[in-house]
Amino acid sequence: MNTNHLKARMEDYSRFIITLLILSVYFYLGTIITTYLTESDYGALMMGLTTVSMGAAFFFTLRWKKCSQVLQDQESQ
Structure with a gap:
């Protein structure tokens, strides 16, 4: 693979x-x-x-x- 492609x-x-970690925090706070x-049945879903x-x-x-790791291998060669 191209190094620019790997960096991108x-x-x-x-x-x-x-983004997923931020989303996880929001879901956890919602839980x-x-x-x-507030009593709700959505705790398990959240x-x-x-x-x-x-x-x-x-x-x-x-x-x-x-x-x-692939990028480091390519740069070392």
Whole structure:
């Protein structure tokens, strides 16, 4: 792969990670609000969405790390 392409991909992945972590915080705060402040049946749904968004952030972190390793290998050659 091209180094510019890998750098652009890593930049996109880092933006995805930050966005998903922010989204996870909002979902978690929504879970706290619906569970403790106002009674609602959406607590489990909100916790599920929090888990899914955290899992997606972890997935993109692994992809970012893989691109970083490939880029380091290309630069060392």
